Amino acid sequence: xxxxxTSHHTVSKRVLGLFAIGIALTATxxxxxxxxxMLADFAVKGxxxxxxxxxxxxxxxxxMEGGIFPAxxxxxxxxxxxxxxxxxxxxxxxxxxxxxxxQDSWFARSVRFxxxxxxxxxxxxxxxxxxxxxxxxxxxxxDTASGSSVFGDGSLLxxxxxxxxLTLPVVIVAVEEALRAVPRELxxxxxxxxxxxxxxxxxxxLPNAVSGILTGSILAVxxxxxxxxxxxxxxxxxxxxxLPDAVTEKFMHLGYxxxxxxxxxxxxxxTLPLQYATTIVLLGLTFLLNFSxxxxxxxxxxx
Amino acid sequence: MAKEYPxxxxxxxxxxxxxxxxxxxxxxxxxxxxxxxxxIGPSGCGKSTFLRSMNRMNDLIDGTxxxxxxxxxxxxxxxxxxxxxxxxxxxxxxxxKSVPFPKSIFENITYGLTLLDRRSKSDLEQVVEESLQRxxxxxxxxxxxxxxxxGLSGGQQQRLCIARAVAVNPEILLMDEPCSALDPISTGKxxxxxxxxxxxxxxxxxxxxxxxxxxxxDYTGFFLMGHLIEFDRTRTLFTSPAKKETxxxxxxxxx
Ligand SMILES: Nc1ncnc2c1ncn2[C@@H]1O[C@H](COP(=O)(O)OP(=O)(O)O)[C@@H](O)[C@H]1O
Ligand SMILES: [Mg+2]
Numbered sequence: 001x002x003x004x005x006t007s008h009h010t011v012s013k014r015v016l017g018l019f020a021i022g023i024a025l026t027a028t029x030x031x032x033x034x035x036x037x038m039l040a041d042f043a044v045k046g047x048x049x050x051x052x053x054x055x056x057x058x059x060x061x062x063x064m065e066g067g068i069f070p071a072x073x074x075x076x077x078x079x080x081x082x083x084x085x086x087x088x089x090x091x092x093x094x095x096x097x098x099x100x101x102x103q104d105s106w107f108a109r110s111v112r113f114x115x116x117x118x119x120x121x122x123x124x125x126x127x128x129x130x131x132x133x134x135x136x137x138x139x140x141x142x143d144t145a146s147g148s149s150v151f152g153d154g155s156l157l158x159x160x161x162x163x164x165x166l167t168l169p170v171v172i173v174a175v176e177e178a179l180r181a182v183p184r185e186l187x188x189x190x191x192x193x194x195x196x197x198x199x200x201x202x203x204x205x206l207p208n209a210v211s212g213i214l215t216g217s218i219l220a221v222x223x224x225x226x227x228x229x230x231x232x233x234x235x236x237x238x239x240x241x242x243l244p245d246a247v248t249e250k251f252m253h254l255g256y257x258x259x260x261x262x263x264x265x266x267x268x269x270x271t272l273p274l275q276y277a278t279t280i281v282l283l284g285l286t287f288l289l290n291f292s293x294x295x296x297x298x299x300x301x302x303x
Numbered sequence: 304m305a306k307e308y309p310x311x312x313x314x315x316x317x318x319x320x321x322x323x324x325x326x327x328x329x330x331x332x333x334x335x336x337x338x339x340x341x342x343i344g345p346s347g348c349g350k351s352t353f354l355r356s357m358n359r360m361n362d363l364i365d366g367t368x369x370x371x372x373x374x375x376x377x378x379x380x381x382x383x384x385x386x387x388x389x390x391x392x393x394x395x396x397x398x399x400k401s402v403p404f405p406k407s408i409f410e411n412i413t414y415g416l417t418l419l420d421r422r423s424k425s426d427l428e429q430v431v432e433e434s435l436q437r438x439x440x441x442x443x444x445x446x447x448x449x450x451x452x453x454g455l456s457g458g459q460q461q462r463l464c465i466a467r468a469v470a471v472n473p474e475i476l477l478m479d480e481p482c483s484a485l486d487p488i489s490t491g492k493x494x495x496x497x498x499x500x501x502x503x504x505x506x507x508x509x510x511x512x513x514x515x516x517x518x519x520x521d522y523t524g525f526f527l528m529g530h531l532i533e534f535d536r537t538r539t540l541f542t543s544p545a546k547k548e549t550x551x552x553x554x555x556x557x558x
Contacts, residue, residue, distance in 0.1 A: 193395075
């Protein structure tokens with residue numbers, strides 16, 4: 001009596017299972033297809049433009065010809081400066097949160113809440129914050145105090161500061177995770193030998209968390225490197241005769257350059273190959289960062 | 304109670320709380336100098352908490368609070384003027400899970416020393432050899448001092464942790480179930496070591512293994528639900544316990 005009923009049930013379940021797997025597989029293939037199709041499209045349309053001189057020359061004729069050198073260099077400066085500003089602050093915050101703060105304290109909870117909220121804020125809002133806070137408030141304030149006009153305008157410095165704030169949550173979360181992965185027993189062993197908390201952090205905790213900290217930093221940098229909206233009003237420029245001499249100058253940026261080519265050019269159609277080639281460079285930069293993060297993480301796992 | 308020997312550690316009406324929860328209730332005890340004192344009792348009865356109260360490792364846990372006195376060598380451990388690092392250097396600790404630092408054997412042993420000041424290389428080498436000799440590990444590792452300590456076996460790692468604790472020249476060794484993760488042969492070696500080390504150090508040993516307490520300790524305290532039920536010479540406690548609870552425990556009637 002029961003056998004046919006059971007087998008019938010199993011068959012329908014099996015069909016349902018196959019169906020689910022089929023959908024999942026189709027979705028995966030579709031996503032992969034879109035990505036590969038996009039990359040192939042970029043490669044075909046932009047590939048021919050992607051020459052050594054494209055990377056090393058200045059743009060000419062209102063960005064209609066020539067290369068992207070100042071944008072590539074500007075993006076690199078920006079990323080470096082942003083890292084120098086954001087990673088130490090983020091790491092210090094993470095160290096405070098994991099090693100010093102009482103986990104249930106009002107202050108630690110507020111900081112965590114702020115970090116999580118920050119992570120969900122749209123980039124353009126950071127852009128407004130960059131103008132309002134860094135340029136207008138801090139920059140103009142510094143200028144008024146010193147009686148000069150150095151800081152009160154958009155610049156590489158304020159863009160880096162804005163991106164440092166934008167990537168802060170990524171750094172903090174990643175470093176916290178890396179610190180928490182260090183076994184409590186190691187900390188206790190160090191403290192029991194008479195080490196202070198600070199000695200324990202510098203001699204035991206940080207050396208054991210360094211790969212995680214690096215991975216997190218690279219991911220954050222990757223997030224920052226592709227960001228345009230956040231720096232739109234904070235100091236990027238669409239053309240430059242030379243590289244910035246100081247961090248207080250304006251600079252060119254790959255993402256912004258792409259935006260300019262696509263919207264502000266005298267003949268947008270004609271710049272399409274340049275747009276594609278620029279896209280490839282920008283994507284290449286982000287991929288490189290993400291892959292090095294993945295590589296580091298896998299090495300960390302293996303240990 | 305331990306009148307025959309000078310006293311090293313004295314707890315007086317000592318209580319410890321984790322937040323609202325009281326883990327130790329009015330413990331009073333005198334731990335004799337250069338003897339092995341064992342704490343036994345069922346899991347969760349407060350043995351580790353009491354041990355960690357002696358070198359203030361419980362300070363590291365949010366929300367702990369104590370009452371009563373804990374005196375080592377006439378110094379109140381919880382006095383605000385006490386420097387915790389100095390206190391902990393005087394009191395070595397060996398944990399249940401052997402935790403060598405992911406560094407070389409040499410660096411593990413010298414870790415505690417280099418915290419204080421710079422030492423000459425020959426000085427450090429001498430301490431490393433002495434400490435490893437003490438921990439009966441020298442012959443096994445002398446040819447690979449600069450290899451990672453993580454390459455040692457479990458038993459060797461635990462003896463390394465003992466050597467690491469001994470290297471800073473403490474007066475007391477606190478051991479929290481040091482053999483519970485070891486095989487019988489390694490356990491035997493560590494027990495032998497404990498017997499040798501007691502000439503130099505005051506040893507407090509937490510163990511869940513009554514046979515171990517009987518084998519290596521001179522005095523034994525029996526804990527139950529945060530109370531010190533009975534404390535006496537090990538022989539006395541195991542052969543003619545004064546309390547019904549102790550008798551029930553050592554005869555295996557519960558726990
Ligand atoms: N970090 C902690 N936070 C809260 N309660 C704890 C903590 N550590 C231990 N306790 C509690 O204190 C009591 C004694 O624990 P412990 O000293 O570890 O016992 P034992 O070492 O005898 O097994 C137990 O009830 C345990 O749950
Ligand atoms: Mg315990």
